[in-house]
Amino acid sequence: MDELQIRKVAEHNDLITSIAKMDKTPLKIFELAVSHIDTKEPPKDNVIYLSKRELFSFFDVSDSNKHSRFKEAVEKMQKQAHFKIKINKKKGFDFESIVPIPTVKWNDYDDKVFIRFNPDIMPYLIELETKFTQYAISDIMDLNSKYAIVLYKWLCMNYNQSEYYMVNGKRNQQQLDEYQNPIISVKDLREMTDTVEEYKAIKDFSIWVLNRPLEEITKNTHFNVTYEKIKKGRSIESIQFHIVKKENWKDENYKRNDAQAQLTEEQKQAQNQVNYAVAVANPFTMKLISASLLYATDIANQDKILELAESVYPIYDKLVKELGEGALETHLDYVRRKMVDYSNEKKNIVKYLSVSATQYLSSRLSMKQMKKED
Template identity: 55%
Template sequence: MSSITEKTKNQKQVLTLNKLSKRKVVEHNDLITSIAKMDKTPLKMFELAISCIDTENPPKDNTVFLSKRELFAFFKVSDNDKHSRFKQSIRAMQKEAYFEIKENKGKGFDFESIIPIPYVKWNDYNDEVTIRFDQAIMPYLINLKKNFTQHALSDISELNSKYSIILYRWLSMNYNQYEHYANKGGRRQNQLSEYCNPEIKVAELRTMTDTINEYKETYHFFRYVIENSLKEISKHTHFNVTYEKIKKGRSIDSIQFHIAKKEQPQELNGEYKEREQDPAYLQGKANKEVNQQALFAEAMQSKYTMELITSTLLSPVEMTDITLMSNLQQEVYPLYKQLEEIIGLKGVRKHLEYVSNKKLDYSKPNLVKYLKTAVMRYLESGDTKQPEEDKTRYIKTKGKVAPVGSRTPDWFVPDYKNETTLEEQQELDRIKIELSDSMKK
């Protein structure tokens, strides 16, 4: 009998989790960039409560209704002590949790301190929990026409750190803008790149994560606030995220994140589609594959591919990666062409030599982003004039100027230590022969 009861409970939990996976959280960007003076549990409970709001039909009396079953499933609580833990979480949220919101009013900033959920009601004889939002928080949750962000509630449920949640919300805010303008237009390519590769001052991030007086050692801040959070986000959410440090003088001034969205079998609202039977999806997939093959063919014939191999930035084995090569052709090679028009092919080679000599670790999926970041920053530095013979040339970086030949600037990121082995050289020769034969045909 007990096994049947346990099976029924598990089935109900699965149904509840499926229901939660369809929920989305919508909130104003000012709320996302505010200071969350609370621990992870109140913050997650607040996000769960927001997911109950229908933005098209604001809740009457600012009140929403949540089930205990949803609450316990969301927090993955199944022990006998769950009711007392629930009471403790409510108590902490009402007595200690609040947002410090800074809103730009043109003439200056308005500052607000808001306890988001001052009233919660529940009993021990039914499943309903009543949650009433503070009136002051509602403008950040309803009637949002612009400057708002939407993300999946299921992503938040898997994050176990306050910093992971705060950083995830901020990354979502930026990536949402990238997706919006990529589909609707209205932004230049470099602006789109800034949305999916957002930059933030370390001081600003410390303020947002409420760590001005915590983790004062830079090493500890990056380890516990940044790196641990990104590991959680990349493991449990829709995003894969990496980052790099941007120095000003000897200190780290800013952080640039690189956001890539994972392929998802479901839409944001959690509704699964039989995509394999959807003609529109199949046609789009076929078009994408054809386009990728065309880009790959162009990359195989591009002189920049050979330049990357010669400078050990690309190995012959990597050259056979269709996705990698098509992305290089689409995102990086046009920038190399632009650079070549300014400083010639020898100048491009010199740039690649600098990038190759920079001794930092990198992972293969980030190769395109690293190369693109390096060449974009070089182009934007304004120092792309053809260097004169026997003259020291200087490259401008953020906050400093580095002489070429003395030390490679910090923005020339990865370390590409790949030496071309005999096997790789043989593979390269084979590819060259095949490519030559295909061109003759």
């Protein structure tokens, strides 16, 4: 599993925004296969080899029927699975429909699984000089719905641009915020998730295509993601996502210490700028501002904001997961009323917020447990 934890997938953005006409299992097999491609040395004859052990580990399959289930998944992938790709040209759109993996071979006496990619899909996997997105295959591993996988890849496509342009300085703060808080029309989102004819009621669409997939993404990937609906008149026209990258998540842990040791002072400052921008964009920062617990002078204090992201926001995240958004708002309102003389007596705002949130969460969870026992 160690190799899986550090392996990446890279795909062209046109493939990221394409329509995956397949369910989650063929899609996950495709993603795992793509993670074996070295773009600097593309596979000869478009062939890679997967390990059965890795496949079963990736899908967390350990029962006695794993071989028959794998066979069924492969057959379904080859009979049904294809990508519908829409490419924006000057004159209009070009459309392609591609079966990504037409050939799979294996036997019952060794561990190798032969995978041959369709030559037509390869430009979207190896010609990646511009407009491509990279993400961790370990994040895909724990996603259990097609919609979660599709959304995660699209969110990565947007967020990765904010990180890239944060370092090279070719975008202003508003543009960086737009990448971290991307907006997509409901029409385009339905097309991308292949739900044009499904979940016609916005309530059902919200549950199955937004709420549950985003819960999976927040639980199992690098990102905490929330969203809000944007109305035009009485109709929901667009969805705006709010993406916050977690610190010290999965594959980043493996190389964090070595990478930090090798950073130059300039690189460290650039990384701090990225982390600071992420912390400022965190929804909890806005909640603290709305509750009059943070002010403009606080936002300008990079060290203070980074401390909040490291010491306080993980507690708020747990509080919301365990008790709901309403509990956090009640807590912040209580803290605001208790901090009338904050400027004189509560100079260490980070420590104060951390301690108060920890105490509140502990007491509420204790009360919740007592009620269960009753």
